[in-house]
Amino acid sequence: MTDSVLNSELSSQATKAHAYGKVDRDNLHDDLLSRLRDFIVEGHLLPGGRIPERHLCEAFHVSRTPLREALKVLAAEGLVELLPNRGSRVRQFTDKDIKDCFEVLAGLESAAGRLACARITDDEVAEIEQLHYDMYGHYMRRELPEYFRLNQAIHEKLVAASGNDALQATYRTFTARMRQLRYSANVLASDRWGQAMREHEKMVDALRRRSGEELATILFEHLLNKWRAAADSLEREDAQGS
Amino acid sequence: MTDSVLNSELSSQATKAHAYGKVDRDNLHDDLLSRLRDFIVEGHLLPGGRIPERHLCEAFHVSRTPLREALKVLAAEGLVELLPNRGSRVRQFTDKDIKDCFEVLAGLESAAGRLACARITDDEVAEIEQLHYDMYGHYMRRELPEYFRLNQAIHEKLVAASGNDALQATYRTFTARMRQLRYSANVLASDRWGQAMREHEKMVDALRRRSGEELATILFEHLLNKWRAAADSLEREDAQGS
DNA sequence: CTCGGTTAAAATGAATGCAAACCTGCGGTT
DNA sequence: AACCGCAGGTTTGCATTCATTTTAACCGAG
Numbered sequence: 001m002t003d004s005v006l007n008s009e010l011s012s013q014a015t016k017a018h019a020y021g022k023v024d025r026d027n028l029h030d031d032l033l034s035r036l037r038d039f040i041v042e043g044h045l046l047p048g049g050r051i052p053e054r055h056l057c058e059a060f061h062v063s064r065t066p067l068r069e070a071l072k073v074l075a076a077e078g079l080v081e082l083l084p085n086r087g088s089r090v091r092q093f094t095d096k097d098i099k100d101c102f103e104v105l106a107g108l109e110s111a112a113g114r115l116a117c118a119r120i121t122d123d124e125v126a127e128i129e130q131l132h133y134d135m136y137g138h139y140m141r142r143e144l145p146e147y148f149r150l151n152q153a154i155h156e157k158l159v160a161a162s163g164n165d166a167l168q169a170t171y172r173t174f175t176a177r178m179r180q181l182r183y184s185a186n187v188l189a190s191d192r193w194g195q196a197m198r199e200h201e202k203m204v205d206a207l208r209r210r211s212g213e214e215l216a217t218i219l220f221e222h223l224l225n226k227w228r229a230a231a232d233s234l235e236r237e238d239a240q241g242s
Numbered sequence: 243m244t245d246s247v248l249n250s251e252l253s254s255q256a257t258k259a260h261a262y263g264k265v266d267r268d269n270l271h272d273d274l275l276s277r278l279r280d281f282i283v284e285g286h287l288l289p290g291g292r293i294p295e296r297h298l299c300e301a302f303h304v305s306r307t308p309l310r311e312a313l314k315v316l317a318a319e320g321l322v323e324l325l326p327n328r329g330s331r332v333r334q335f336t337d338k339d340i341k342d343c344f345e346v347l348a349g350l351e352s353a354a355g356r357l358a359c360a361r362i363t364d365d366e367v368a369e370i371e372q373l374h375y376d377m378y379g380h381y382m383r384r385e386l387p388e389y390f391r392l393n394q395a396i397h398e399k400l401v402a403a404s405g406n407d408a409l410q411a412t413y414r415t416f417t418a419r420m421r422q423l424r425y426s427a428n429v430l431a432s433d434r435w436g437q438a439m440r441e442h443e444k445m446v447d448a449l450r451r452r453s454g455e456e457l458a459t460i461l462f463e464h465l466l467n468k469w470r471a472a473a474d475s476l477e478r479e480d481a482q483g484s
Numbered sequence: 485c486t487c488g489g490t491t492a493a494a495a496t497g498a499a500t501g502c503a504a505a506c507c508t509g510c511g512g513t514t
Numbered sequence: 515a516a517c518c519g520c521a522g523g524t525t526t527g528c529a530t531t532c533a534t535t536t537t538a539a540c541c542g543a544g
Contacts, residue, residue, distance in 0.1 A: 100408040107353025
């Protein structure tokens, strides 16, 4: 029965994939790779479910060779599992995996904060402050989606402000992993919202004073708290579900 | 002329590759991947030089399909560059790339230190202390290679002590990038040796007291100092070379 | 009816084939 | 002499094909 879900998902994507239009022969790999990654990250494939290559080929209108190349890359990125002779499946993250992922993000953001403090310009700080105030407005008005969008924007801007491409790229692969879990959106519905807001206040303050060490610690704890909230809400859901 | 160098390197590898022995059909991909990665990391291919697929196929006794899959993965790992329709080459790191890489390592180790402080057992601390004292011995006797080996072992143990697989895996891909540059070995020949030793003292002390925040800062700075030393010695070499 | 073994269909892993893109060397033009 | 174009071989990107493994369907024995 999972198959039927999978198939319908796949066929619905077939038209969508077609809508993207034919791509240049040259860039097929990169294009296919990002399309497939998005497809997985957006949760169109059931984690743990088997994915026959042939179906994906039809869905994306490519032959198996480039598709398999893309799958190998996605496996290296940790989004997909490849079982020898038994095909590929969307990786199913354990609780431990999720915790690990949050910790890595904590480490990366923490480092980004330190580096940003050393490099960031006043203008860039002002930009982040602006985002922060806007976000505060959404917080007061209890506009969760907008709040969430700005929250993400702030974190991304901070990472970008580190001026480190490798860090940013690594950060992205881990946020991609997280997005695959529907957590992020739900987490802040809890009573953690206020706490998160206070942590953000401190972040901006530390950044304003260019206190790298302080910012690093705040960010690290902030991310770990995010995980704790995620873990809690996950537990609640599971309790409800079963 | 680069071609001739490349070719001789490749043919010499052919025998070496053969020495590994035939592998199981199933694991060809993983096996080829790590062999190719090692081959590149060990510097057997000239950075920036073109690598015809055919040559690599002959060297590793595989057809182009699995080889290309491996190259795509290595490209995703950042070890190889793929130019559309123009083949693959070993990635040539700019000074900025190297700096970025050290900073990411700093972030990761720093996070590992924080996490380790929260989790590490007394026995594990004792192990690291033992390694540290051994290393100190080599330092006193000016035995650079042994010192270097233990230094690496300590850092790896610390990362392992974080208990975070994703962090450890990411750490490895970045150390692989670094190993591709011959820096690491040369760096400590400079007068930084003493400083590095003092930093390690502080690290072990912070770890013993389970002071995560302190350890995080020490590690971060330690790694950045490593980079500064590397950059300096690089400059010196360049000055000599030209 | 269930379980185990057998066999056919399907899926995977790798090799081969083919068209398009790229490099190379040569001749013609300015 | 330097530059441009352009045929030839070479290399790449993708599709197709082949061999092996896995999966399922089936059938008979208990």
